[in-house]
Amino acid sequence: MPEKPYDHNQIELKWHDRWENADFYKAEENSSKPKFYVLEMLPYPSGTLHIGHIRNYSIGDALARYKWMRGFNVLHPMGWDAFGLPAENAAIANKVPPREWTLRNIAAMKKTHRRFAFSYDWDREVSTCEPEYYRWNQWFFLEMLKRGLAYRKRALVNWCPKCATVLANEQVVEGCCWRHDDTPVEQRALEQWFLKITAYADELLTAMSDLEEGWPERVLTMQRNWIGRSEGAEIDFKLADDGQPIRVFTTRVDTIYGATCVILAPEHPLNEQLLDAEGKARAKAMVDARANKDPGDIEKEGFFSGHYAINPFSGGQVPIWIANFVLMGYGTGAIMAVPAHDERDFEFCRKYGIAVVPVVRPLDGALAAEPGMKEPFTEYGLVENTGQWSGLTSEEARRQMAAFAKQHGFGEPAITFRIKDWGISRQRYWGTPIPVIHCPKCGVVPVPEDQLPVILPERIEITGEGRSPLENVPSFVNVNCPQCGGAARRETDTMDTFIDSSWYFYRYCDPHNSTMPFDPAKIAYWFEIDQYIGGVEHAILHLIYSRFFTKMMRDIGLIQNNEPVRRMFTQGMVIAEGKKMSKSVGNVVGADLLAGELGADTARMFVLFAAPPEKEVDWRREGAEGVYRFLGRVYRFATRNLEGAGGSGESDRKVLRKLHQTVKKITGDFETRWHFNTCIASIMELVNVLYADEAGISAAAMPQIVETLALLLAPFAPYLAQEIWEEIGNEGPVFRYPWPSFNPELAREDEAEIVVQVNGKLRARMMAAFGTSKEELAERALADEKVRAMLDGKQVVKTVVVPDKLVNFVVK
């Protein structure tokens, strides 16, 4: 039978059209199949396909297809959201209703996406711009408000002048906005809404021990550092003037006898009382300087406040200083400086000539002599000259002294976290409105549940800098108070869109529910997510937020699982021109271009082939032709051997062995590592063997070979696999057919190749039956001419034999 040329367009469009409305992986709830829930980050609703998502589709799509063939129940939904708005379209964000803008793009996007990824459950599409989604965002907000998990306070916030909005701490990168790395973030004081993520700080940290198995260590480390738990004590020093307490946080209360000053952050509230006009000006200058500089470049600076504090343990008086390296946002905003036992304090005190008093000695040494101390001793040791605690170990002293402080009312053991509450207010049009009303009489009043959702007005004008465009829409702002009925103002802040991404995967399980965010029974069925695939850039933002949301929803009583994701996979980024490919950098390459040229099969397979998925991949299209050539080779081989192509049969055994070895190899790589690049490489090897031995394959063996080849290709090149599947007379989707199994007997080589080494260097090879004894192997190796020549005149000191593998002679 004559071969057919590989025309990717004809094949892909044919199946694309036939599959237009098919849902191959439609979730079968309550089926007896094992559950498998793949989630991918959402496609961005921008005009061009974001190439980073091609990688998502490649990985998740291939995996879903494979899992389905292995008999798993796959929920693999597609979602649409409002975040990821291109920076250059910031104007749009303030003008076009998110919903309209998103819907406009969805239609165009679907076409391209379907060709790349048709394994989604389209019924479970969730758009986070839909009023229904707003409703449940707002419902969650009000639930949190009831429970004290949402609150409002005046706060210094990070402000991006370009976005004209507030940023969460997590969204500030090197002092700049995460979307505008050339725009320094400013500090502004605004009334802001916060979610009390700190209430879960401890659990977010300790629960991580359950995730160790399925999450990358790297991500867990980042989260641990971000949450930043440290154990210590809070101690009240007394202001010498009037006895009012100055609370400091320390992890080393055992060193408190060595505290030679107390240092306040420049923005510490007590400064208002302590400092004169000049001091206040200096403190303010420090705050401003800090906002605009790289933290690493700022030199330690400070000045004496003119006041003293009393050490509650020793009773001694120490000066109170103001210094720029003390942060108001961490601990209590005040520290006790122990220069003898802390790097920073040492540097600071030496600079300003403040006393250094050693009080901890190394376990095997003496107390450091001062003056003349060159560097602080920061490790644990034994405390000395510390009153009744002298002689204790640092650990023991820490415990006892903290307890003593509590007992006497001037302190207590304390745990401090680095993580701060999540500021969710955005002065931006693009987001879920925060559902509260400000009434001059009643204060902050929640919008009653039956009035949800509060939706965004359409067709609004951009305002000037710094205020929500919603403030200029009277029909939105002017409302009656739900409590007293009087005139009131609606909140104009909208929610951070990370709220949307924190729970959308729950909504996937029940996307059309109009009475609840989702049916708890459905969540109980699907969750936890078995496998989540996302970019590594979400390690601390999205992944901490969604863990927080899960715990919050559990405490509301909606769900039972403690964590959203059982196993987490962070894929590498796509790099172009040496930079992370992203819209704001402007180096996005349209992968649909490649797909249009060489086909979606080639584009997908090429991305998978380029590198293992956890690694970043440099986008260059040079290698794509190779993949295209390969697919053509496969197709031509299959079509010319459909029938009556019987060969001699002399190669059957060899080819079938290779076939079974390939199935074995790919199955292994799929199950354990997801190294699709080696999967594809081994299919290529197989095809090379098929070409070399084509004439020797019998008509009896050929159908099995072609069919298996189609099945092996199905996860990577579904259109081609399907086409071959049909050509050989099979019906229905190829990936509904079970993944091929391999026969270990057939996969095994007849004989083992034994490597013969002399002093660890390869000198010869020989074939031997499996299980040949060590003695016989050594004997046969010695018989080899070349080996004999190498051993001539030398003495064999030792012979190492690894059965079925190698013989090594050690000679002198």
Added chain:
RNA sequence: GGGGCUGUGGCGGAAUUGGCAGACGCACCAGAUUUAGGUUCUGGCGUUCGAGAGGACGUAAGGGUUCAAGUCCCUUCAGCCCCACCA
């Protein structure tokens, strides 16, 4: 400053448990097919010495453990990522 990751041909990468370094592909070279180009098929392709058979060297650099090291240990260098006056 702290934590983590990476370093293999001209390039992307393979080597899953310490056991043949460079699978597979790109690029390049040659041959066959073709009027020619393209396509397709076949072969070559780490460096170096050698006419050849064959030898020596070779996984960032140096050292160590081992019969055997890309893989394990130590030191150094380079690059990337995260955190960063966190008391």
